[in-house]
Amino acid sequence: MTDYRLVVSPQWLSEHLDDPQIVIVDCRFSLADTELGPLQYQTSHIQGSHYLDLNDDLSSPVGKHGGRHPLPNPVELAKKLAAIGINSQETLVVAYDDSRFAFASRLWWLLRYLGHDKVALLDGGWKSWLSAGYPVTDALAMPKQGKFLPEVRSHFVVDIDTVKDRKDLPEVVLVDSRESDRYRGEREPIDPIAGHIPSAVNYPWQDVTDEVSRVLPVTEQKRRWSGLENAQEIMVYCGSGVTACVNLLSLEMAGIHTGKLYAGSWSDWCSYS
Template identity: 35%
Template sequence: MGNVFVSVKDIDFGETKWIDTRFSLQDVHEGQRKYEQSHVTGAVYWDLEQDMSDMTKTAGRHPMPEKEALTNLFRKSGLSIGDHIVIYDDGGSPFAARAWWLLQYAGFTNAVIAVEGFGAITQAGIPIDSVASVPVLTSMSPEWDEGIYASRQLVEETVAGNTAGILLDARAAERYRGEKEPIDPIAGRIPGALNFDWEQLKKGGIFDLDGSVKSQLAQVADPSEEVTVYCGSGVTAAPLYAMLKHNGFDSVRLYVGSYSDWISQKDAKVEKD
């Protein structure tokens, strides 16, 4: 696969389509306000809850939209399958990675994440304005890659030992251990899961691409293993997925429903330390 992340200094503005994914889990309107104040010229805005999730579903706290809704999102965003696309958030956030994973799932192989975020983009001299983008509607057809999507059934099979894969929990260690659960009604983890806190992926507030993360990931899983990543709602697992792919892990899936979906079933088993 190609690059997952790109440094702002290496971006060719003229050959790029842009997606702004800034968001705040504490203030769900913050990203839209930031976009309206200033964004990369021509960028479209994808909201975590309005565009990249279907909040009417019950499969976790940020369920994935249906394929039809995603296809409509891609088309109204003016995207074609071969486009070179740069996605940004504020840097070190999970939202650009969520969009990137959705694009990977749909077959957009030329999408990358701007690792430093919007602040660095403004400093790099890339054109910025406050004019809402109105892209030309496309008729693109996604090329869905089911190999990177983990269904609940697949996770159940992994827990039962019927697959060769491992589960990797991207939440903080105290939530993984079941010591503290500030969001979900049941503390703990999916049985058998290992832990790699997604915050460990960062240095100085942005994702660390210098190689130290690669060695840390290799202590948890082998690059040849099948890895299914999850978190609380499928959002912060996306950067863990992206960093695994960036560091040479070939077979990685994302359980979008994640722990919040797992515990939604009455008979769901969980582990605690």
């Protein structure tokens, strides 16, 4: 049984496709081929869904520091959210991808970061929607103007100085969300330096879902984080602040609300080396 405050089933979404208070967002993306996500959307998507691109919409331009996917400008993102019909604190946003929440969870986190809690992920993502036989289309969603006023929750995010200052405190836990071989420094396919931030513990983001992108039960999410319930602060990072959001979702499902995103993540950390 999933936590439906954070995740909705394909059946539930199919029954609410015509609800004017719901906006569906396609977040499919490929780090290896940045044109693939938009092309997939143009070819076929959930009826009525809009598309937001990881690089163009959910990140700001890359600089010398700050990581490979710096957080977008809140005002600019708010304009884009309003332009697809999202109203602050009113619209339920349902996000999906085909990558075990890797990119949809970035939008989930960003909306909450901007003060909008009414956001859920589609359990199983695009593939579960297809396998259930629900409607798809190549027709672009009609624009509908909303009103989105960002109320930035600055305490949701930490920077490199905060990580350095707090990571070794007894009440703080630093979580590396990457695959275990990248955490151990045995493989590094993207960043120039392999390894992990000293004192970080490894909780791979893929463990939040099963092999077909269905989120694991709340009981399993709680089991994952058993022992960290009393941490006053859990700082979470990955390669560039994207898949770490899957672990932040898992923490929320487990009832642990102390998670914060190190937005620059490993790509920011190693840029100073």
